[in-house]
Amino acid sequence: MRKILHPFLWLGFIFLCHVSFAQDKEITGKIISNEDSGPLPGVSVILKGTSIGTITDIDGNYRLNVPNNSNLLIFSYVGFETQEVQIGAQSNIDITLVLDTRLLSEVVVTAIGLEANKQDLGYSIQQVEGDEITKSRETNMIAGLSGKVAGVQVTSSGGVPGSAAQIRIRGNKSIQGSNSPLFVVDGVPIDNSSFNSADSPEDAVSDRSSGGAQGSNRAIDINPNDIASMTVLKGPAATALYGIRASNGAIIITTKKGKKGKPRVSFNSYFTVDQVNKLPELQTTFGQGAISGGVPIYRGPETTNSTSWGPAISDLRYSNSQSSRYNTNGRAIVHMSDPTASGDLVPAFNNADNFFQSGYSFDNSLSVSGGTDNTTYYLSAGRLNQSGIVPTTDFQRTSFKATISTNISEKFKASFSANYVNSGGRKVQNGSNTSGVMLGLLRTTPTFDNANGHGNDGHDFEDAYLFKDGTPRSYRGQKSNGGAIYDNPLFTVNRNYQTDEVNRFIGYAFLGYDITPWMTLSYRLGVDTYADFRKFRSDIGSGTLAGGQIINQEYSNKDLNGDLLLTINKELTSDLNLNATIGHNTYRKTTDNRRIDGQGLASLGFFNMASPNSFAVSELPTEKQLYGVFADLRFSYKNQFFLNVTGRNDWTSTLSNDNNSFFYPAVAGGWAFTETLGWNDSPILPYGKLRVSWGKVGNDAPFGKTTKITYYQSRVRDGWTTPNGVLFPAFGTNSFLPNQFLGNPDLRPEFTTTFEVGTDLRFWNGRITADITYYQALTEDIILDVELPRSSGKISRAQNSGEIENKGIEVALNANLIKSPSSFNYDIGVNFTKYTSIVNKLAEGLEVITIDPFGTQRIQAGEPYGIFYGTRFLRNDQGTVIIDPSSGMPLEAPTSAKVGDPTPDFLLGFRNTFTYKGLTLSFLLDFRKGGDVYNGNSGVLKNFGVSAETLDRNEKVVFDGVLRDPGLDDGNGVQIGGEANNIEVVKGGTDGGTNYYSNYGFTGLDELTIQDGSWIRLRDLTISYNFPGAMFENNFIENLTIGFTARNVFLITDYTGIDPETNLTGDASNVLGYDYFNNPNTKGYGVNLNLTF
Incomplete structure (x- = not known):
């Protein structure tokens, strides 16, 4: 303890x-x-x-x-x-x-910023201290929660600085709405939204966030060094006071405050080196080309050939007479049998190894705190500078924070806080995008040098990615419109990039008056406002738009939140205590998304908005208002029996007047059975509590779902045959078209009802604590877009119709296993999560909802949330693959089916901490069992012949399976049994047969792209030494700690893509476990200094 x-x-x-x-x-x-x-x-x-x-x-x-x-x-x-x-x-x-075993129950922060003794609560709540968040040295504090809270799953979107992290509490509950929890800082709800800038308006899949630059989720603006603790509220019984905004749970952040005493100065400094932690394995044995008549033929960039099914590189030579501007020496590559072949060997290039660099992070923070009997203060300043593993990428964050609390009089209290943040940096494109860094990098053939002889410094040399005439240099040559087919990644990082800058202010003012010693009236006004300016560039000759483009986008957001609270803390009798809160909440959110798209640049590299010759301008303002009244009553009887009753009613502007008012109640109870049974003096189990709760919370409609008509500017899209790609206005005439979505004024809110039961146990005088929870949640009236008949003139309309059921178990275990008189201690912390999310039903007539960019991940009634669905092998009644007797190749089933489930079997975080006097060693092991990942890279790279798995292309194999025999058909299309396959084939088709990898990769069998995402990883490792105070008793230093940190440096997984903890769309959608040329994650090593005086 x-x-x-x-x-x-x-x-x-x-x-x-x-x-x-x-x-x-x-x-x-x-x-x-x-x-x-x-x-x-x-x-x-x-x-x-x-x-x-x-x-x-x-x-x-x-x-x-x-x-x-x-x-x-x-x-x-x-x-x-x-x-x-x-x-x-x-x-x-x-x-x-x-x-004192009576004080073992910690004080935690609950809804509306109220403090409560954890033993009084009848629902699950978990608190993480600030130093635990910063141990992994993640720049995004959300990523710092990985493996540290039961019931919470965090997924990264890549290792590029400033990338978003997706967080879910107890799985997904909404289908097309948000599943992200509410974030609250010192009682003020803040915005944590994330949106990705599309790589271009003509990219059809950008609407599902599969392309473009990965945006940040706005929680990244919070300086982790200012955090004192984070409390996770998981179910409706815990979050009901926040209303609809906390329908997916809540993360309550409490920042550091001043305390009475002399001024105390604290300085924290961290330096970290980041590296790529995992990449797909690529082959460097075979060159660019194709198989023709069973013979590998070399075909270079001039042919626009995309694949690496050419001859062995050892059989290739540089030509004595033929030239090629694509090669560093200016000489063409030919087969060794070519009459012009020289004796000069062609090297094999590992472009991935030469591309990435070490990233560096400098994070410095300075704070001053102190106070008197009546006034306390906390002032801080922080600066983060981070360069990425992808050349030219970076992220910066500068923050200033001031918090002052004062007793104006004996009964009148006030506090104020102001936090200014400036953040932003430079990002590159990823994912399904011809200008995506990883797409161009991993597909590049090993006979082409992206860096053009400049090695790891290729990004600093223009001749690596541009010819002297200004046309792009890429392994696949150019399209007819002059643009590259796939951009050289060095072209992308220098010419196709995004910059963003956010200016943000978060603050509050609080006034409290003690009416009586047991009753307080208070009001808190909070504000969160920011402007996010983004500039996206795509240069002339890019694969995205050959004519080039500029996008200037400014997104502004303002949240105003006011809480009027009457709190009562009264001892009704000697045995019965009451803690009550009655309140009124007002909330107003306004956003404005302004965007100018300019197509067709005047000259190469001229990224000024005066440069384009075609423009489109759009503006989307939104406004949402919410009013709520609520009450929370907590009773404690003899510190043995606890009852918590909560109710809130909200009125929202996003629903029609007939449906905009809704009430959600919650009730929770607890029984400290050890007190009742007289076990509280027992050294084995001094404290034990059983708890049960039930709660209901709503989630209103997204903005615009009830609106009947909206408009957008007409345009012509064509990015492959014309250089400019997108023409504004359409055909030279400015016009507007009505949106194809039909509003529904009868929409009702989604409702989630949760039943939860659990126990809190403490053994051996509190040296072992266990919090165990089982929950069952049912979300009804889910808002879905349902397709309409074409005769209606619209495509879809939102309606209430879906239902999802979530079940799970959570275990949080902490134990002090060794506590010796010599000051050696060994402590552990375990967080276990297991959950399921089943879609019970969809709208009548609606069988499937596709949520991923490529139609593989779907929502389907009777199945887990987000299953992978696609093409698969044909199998017999025993599940054995059926082989085509004419080719020796596996057969494809005539119908698609479920091929994977992204839901993990369980998640487990295991913290180990050893201390000896001032020396501390701590590490967190993170386990995930199960949970499939869509490895789109695997199919594409095998199809293109660059995957290391294709090295066996010339080997003879016999595929496991049984031969197809129509005579064994059971009449329903299922073969009963079958003769074992014995047909020998060459896997790569160099015998004139079928190329297995080309046939089943890329657009082939989806079954082969689904892989198990299990892992064991060392999430973080810290070694620190706190120097004894006696060393500084005669000088100004109060405390000095130095340390070493390692993050994500150890990973065991069978997954063959990048790190399986990845998601292409980040936090901008409900897609799960999608890896399609995602930017890789990182591992890091760092040192830190903490000095207090």
Whole structure:
């Protein structure tokens, strides 16, 4: 218990101010625990009635000067009983503090920013301290939650600086709406949205976020060094007070505050080196070309050949007479049998190894805090500079924060907070995009050098990606319109990139008045406002648009939130306590998305909006208002029985007047059975509680779903045959077309009803704690877009019709396994998650909803959420693959079917912490069992002949299976049994037969692209040393800690793509486990310095 609390106390406790009267007596001593006689660091030692005090050092020792006439010393430490000791004539006072099992229940922050004792709650809640979040040194604090909270799943969208991270609590509950939780900072709801800029308006799949540059989710603007703790509210019983905004759970962030005492300065500095952690394996044995009549033929970039099914590179030579501007030496590549062949060998290039670089992060933060009896303050400034593993990419964040709390009078309190953030950087395209970095990089043949002889520095040399005439240099040559077919990734990072800059302000003002000692009236007004300016560039000659384009986009967001609260904390009788909150909430959200698309640049590299010759301008303003009233009543009887009743009613502007008011209740109860049964003094189980809760929460319609008609500017799309690709206005006439979506004024909110049961157990005086929860949630009236008859003149209309059922179990276990008198300790923390999300039904007549960019991932009634559905092998009644007797190749089934499920079997985070005096070693092992991933890279790279799996292309194989025999058909298209296959074929088709990889890759069998996403990874490793306080007792330094950090450096997985913890669309959609030329994730190594004075 004490070791869990120690880091927070040791880093956060402030030396108390000394009064001005004479101090002429020194008292020393040592404080130990009654459990093991071990020293207690961070114990508060205060002279009663004064502000004179100190804390014990790492060895439990203290030293304090007090006036001669001093009377009592108070020794206090969270989790232990407070002791008062008479000073008298003593100069040395040693104390043994006794563990207080009644205080084992921690104080947590719940909805509306209210604090509560965890033992009073009847629902699941989990809190993570700020230093736990920063251990992995993730720049995005959401990624810092991975493996640290039961019921929470975090997925990265790639290792490019500033990329989004997707977070889900207890799975997905909505189909086309948001599944992201609400984020709240110091009681103020903030925006955590994410949207991706499309690579171009003509890219049809950009609407599903499969192309373009990966955007940031806005929680990345929060400086992790300012976070004191994060509390995760999981079910409706916990989140009902927040209403519809917390229908998917809530993340409550409490930032650091000042405490009474002298000014305390803290400086944190981190330096990290990032590297690519995993890439698909590529072959460097066979060159560019194709198989013709069973013979591999070399075909270079001039032929626009896309694949690497050419001859062995060892059989290729440079020509003595033929030239090629695509090769560094200007000479053409020919087969060794060609009459012009020289003796000069052709090297094999590993373009992926030469492309990526080491990324670097510098993160510095400075804070000053302190205060008096009436006023406390916390001031901080932070600066993050991060360069990426992809050349030219970067991300910066500068933040300033000030929080002041003051007692205006004995009853009147006020606090104010202001946080300004400037963030942004440079990003590159990814995913399904001819200008995507990974698409161009991984498809490049090993006989073509993207860097044109410049090795790892290719991005610094223009001749690597441009010819002297300004046309693009790429392994696949050019299209008829002058653009590259696939852009050289070095062209992309220099000429097709996005910059963004966000200016953001988050703040609040709080006023509170104590009407009576047990009743307080308060009002908190919070604001979150930002402007996100993005500039997207695509140069002349790009594969996306040969004529080039510029997109200027500015997205502004403003959230205003006001809470009027009446709180009551009253002892009704000697046995019955009441904590009540009655409140009113107002919320207003306005956004404005302005965008100018310019097509057809005047000259190469001229990225000024005066350069294009065709323009389209769009603006989409939105406004949403929400009003709510709520009440929360918490009763505690004899600290044994607990009852929590909550209710809220909301009125929302996104629904019609007939349906815009809805009420959601919640009730939770708990029984501390150890108190009732008299076990609270038991050393084995001093505390145990059973809890049960039921709650209902709503989720209103997205903006515009009830609107009948909206309009957009007409345009002509054509990016393959004309250089400019998109023409504005259409055919030279400015016009507007009505949206093809029909609004539905009768929409109702989605509702999720959750039943939850669990237990909180503490063993051996609190050295082992276990929180176990089972939940079942049913989401009804899910809002879906349903296709309309063409005769209606519209394509679709939203209606309430779907239903999803979520079930799961969560276990959070913490244990102090070793606690020795020599100050050696071993603590563990385990977070276990297992859940299922089943789609019970969709709208009548609606069988399938496709949610991914390529039609493979779908929502289907009776199946888990987001199953993978596609083409597959034909199998007999026993599941054995059926082989075509005429070719020896596996046969494809005539119908598609379910081929995978992205839901993991379970998730497990396992924290291990060893401490010895000032030395700490901590590491987090992260396990995932099951959960399929769509590895689109696998099929494409095998089809293109660049995958290392195609190295066996010339080997003879016999595919496992049985031969097709129509005579064994059972009459329903299923073959019963069959003769074992014995037909020998050459896998790559060089015997004149079928090329297995070309036939079944890329657009071939979806079954082969679905892979198990299980992993074991070392999420983070930290080694730190906290120097003893005695070293600094005669100077200004209070505390010094140095450390080493490693992140994501160890990964075991059978997945053959990039890191299986990836998702192409980031947090901008509900797609799960999609890997299609995603930018790779990173591993990192770093050092840190923490200095307090």
